[in-house]
Amino acid sequence: MSWVTGADGSPYGVTNLPYGVFRHDGQPPRIGVRVADVVFDLAAAEDAGLVLAAGALRRPTLNAFMALGRPQWTSVRQRLVELLTDPAHRPAVEPLLVPLDAVELLLPFEVADYVDFYSSEHHAGNVGQIFRPGQPPLLPNWKHLPIGYHGRAGTVVVSGTPVVRPSGQRATGEGPTVGPSVRLDIEAEVGFVVGVPSALGDRVPTGDFAEHVFGVVLVNDWSARDIQAWEYQPLGPFLGKSFATSVSAWVTPLDALADAFVPAPQQDPPVQDYLRQTPHLGLDLRLAVEWNGERVTEPPFAGMYWTPAQQLAHLTVNGASLRTGDLYASGTVSGPRRGQVGSFLELTWGGAEPVSVGGETRTFLADGDTVTLRATAPGPDGTTIALGEVAGQILPAR
Template sequence: MSWVPGADESPYNIHNLPYGVFSTAEDPTPRIGVRIGDFVFDMKLAVRAGNCQDCPTCTALQDQVLNRFMSLGRQMWTKVRTQVHDALTEPSMREVASSWLVPIEEAQMHLPFLVTDFTDFHSSEHHTANLGHIFRPGAEALPANWKYQPLGYQGRAATVMPNGTAITRPHGQRIVEDRVDFGPSFSLDIEAEVGFVVGSANPLGTGISPDEFKEHVFGVVLLNDWSARDLQAWENTPLGPFTGKSFATTMSSWVTPLDALAPAMTTAPPQGPETPAYLKEADRYAYDVRLSVQWNGTEVARPNLRQMYWTPAQQLAHLTSNGAMVRPGDLFGSGTVSGPTKGERGCFMELTWGGQEPVMLADGTPRTYLRDGDTVRIEATAPGPKGTSIALGEVEGTIGPARHG
C-alpha cells in the first residue's frame, strides 16, 4: 500500500509507476516524473535530495527525456523502480517525499523520450484477414508470406506526436472518379496499437532473439497510428505505406515499465505453419492489454493485445534479424490490435467494412471515416497483482481541417 492519498484505489497505483516527462507553470523546464495516483513524483527533486547527483543514474534521471536512463539497462531499471516503490510505500518517507509530489492537474506533459526510430508492424491475423476480404473479395485474405514473418514498415520518428496534439487532415494523391487527384484525404482512419520502447541497444550486425526481449525493451506506450486509407490504397503497391501513414502517430504520455506488465503475461495464440528458428520462443507469451476505442465519446471497440498472432518478442527479433541495430528511444508498434468479433476491430476501415456499414454514435450520427472536429480517444488497462488493475495512459487527438496550399 502507498501513503499517497488515493493511490491504492487508482489504476496508477504502486504496481504501475509509469514514467513520463512533465513541466509546471512555476518550473517550465521538462523533467522526468513517475505517476502515482493523481500525482507526479518528481525524480529531479528526489535525486537532488540525495547524495548521488554525480553518478550516471542520478545524472540521467535529471535529464529532460528518458533516453539516457533507458540506456542503463534492465538491472538499473529494476533498481530505480524498487527505490521509487520504497519511497512511496515506506511510512517514514512520507514527510520528506510528499514535497516531491506534483498534482497531476498542474503537470504539463511532454513526449517522454526522443523517438530515434519508428517501426510499425502488421501482426494481427484478424486485422490482416479483414483488410484482405475488404480489398480482395474472393481472394486469399492473407498474403503468402504473412505467417512466416512479422511484416512491417519504417515510419517517421519526426511525426510521432504527444498525446492531445491536434491532427491536421493530410493531403495526398488518391483516385477520384477514375483519375489521379491531389487533395485532402476523404478516408481518414485510426489504428489502435501498443508501442514498445527500446532501452538497450544491440551491436550492429547482431540480432536479438525472442528470449532476449525483456533485456532490451524498457516499457510500453499506447499509439494511434492515424491512417489515410485513400492515400494508402493508391500508393501501397509496390513498396507499401508511405504518405498515407507518415503524417501523424500519437503516443501516450506515460511509459509503463515492462516489469509492471508481468502479471498481464498470458499464453500467446498458437502458430502454424512452423516458424523459422530465429523466431521461435522458449516461452511463448503475450500481454493481456485491454484497449478501449472511443469516437466522440462513444466506445466503439474493445480489442485485446493478447490476440495478436506475432508477439512483441518476435517483432523485435525480426526487426534485428538482418543485423539492424536498435537504440535507446527506438519505438516499434504492434500494428492494429483487432479480434475475431466486430466489437474488437481496432480501426474504422474494419469496423465499418470499408465504409459499407456505418457506425452509429451516441449523438445519433452514422459514421464511416473521420470528419473534421471528430475526437478519438484510446485507453488501455492490464491486470495487476492480487486482483488489481493498472492503466496504460491514453492517446487522444482531434481532427482539424486540411491546410495544404
C-alpha cells in the same frame, strides 16, 4: 499500501508507476513518475539524493535513463516503491508531488526510429477481405514472418497533440487528384520502447526481449486510407501514415506488466528458429477505442499472432541495430468480432456499413472528431494496471 492519497485501488498505484516527462511552473522539462493523480518529480528526487540514477533522471527525456539497462531500471523502481509506501519517507517525498492537472505532459522520450508491424491475424484477414474479395484473406508470407515497415520518427507526437487532416494524391474515376483525405482512420496499437541498444550486425534473440525493451505505450497510427490505397502500389505505407502517430505520455515499465504475460496463440506452420520463443508469451492488454467520447470497440491484445519478442527478433535478424528510443508498434489490434476491431476501416467494413456515433451516421473521421485509446492489464494480487491514454482531435486540412 501507499501513503499517497488515492494510490491504493488506483490503476496508477505503486504496482504501476509509469514514467513521463512534464513541465510545471515554467520549469524546463522534467522526468516524473505517476502515482494516482500526482506526479513524483524524479529530477528533484535525484537532486535531493532520494534516488540514484547517475544523473539520468535529471535529463529532459527518458533516453539516458532507458539506456542504463534492466538492473538500473529494477533498482530505481524498487526504490520508488519504497519511497511511496514507507511513511518514514513521506516528509521528504510529499513536497515533490505535483498535481497531475497542474502539469503539461510532453513526449516522454526522443524517438530514434519507428517501426510498425502488422501482427493481428484478425486485422490482416479483415483487410484482405475488404480489399481482395474472393481471394485468400492472408497473403502467403503472412504466417511465416512479422510483416512491418519503417515509419517516420519525426512525426511521432504525444497524446493530446491535434492532428491536421493530411492532404495528398487520391485516386478518382478520372485519375488522381490532390486534396484532403476523405477516408481518415485510426489504428489502435501497442508500442514498445527500446532502452538498451544493440550493435550493428548483431541479432537480438527472442529471449533477450526484456533486456532491451524498457516499457510499453499505446499508439494511434492515424491512417489516410485513400492516400494509402493510391500510393501503396507497389511499395508500402508512406504519406498515408507519416503525417502523425500519437503515443501515450506515460511509458509503462515492463516490470509493471509481469502479471500480464499469457500464452500466445499457437502458430501454424512452425516458425523459423530465430522466431521461436520459449515460453511463447503475449500480453493480456485490453484496449478500448472511444470516438467522440463513445466507446465503439474493445480490441484484445492477447490474441495477437506475432508477439512483441518475435517482432524484436525479426526487426534485428538482418543485423539492423537497435538504438535507445526506438519505438516499434504492434500493428492494428483486432479481435474476431466487429466490436473488437482496431480501425474504423474494419468497423464500417470499408465504409460500406456506417455506424452510429453520437446519433450521427459515420464511416471515417470528420474534422473536430476526437479519438481516445485506453488500455488496462492485470496486475499483482487482482489489481488492475492502466496504460497511459492516447487522445487526438482532427483539425481541418491546411
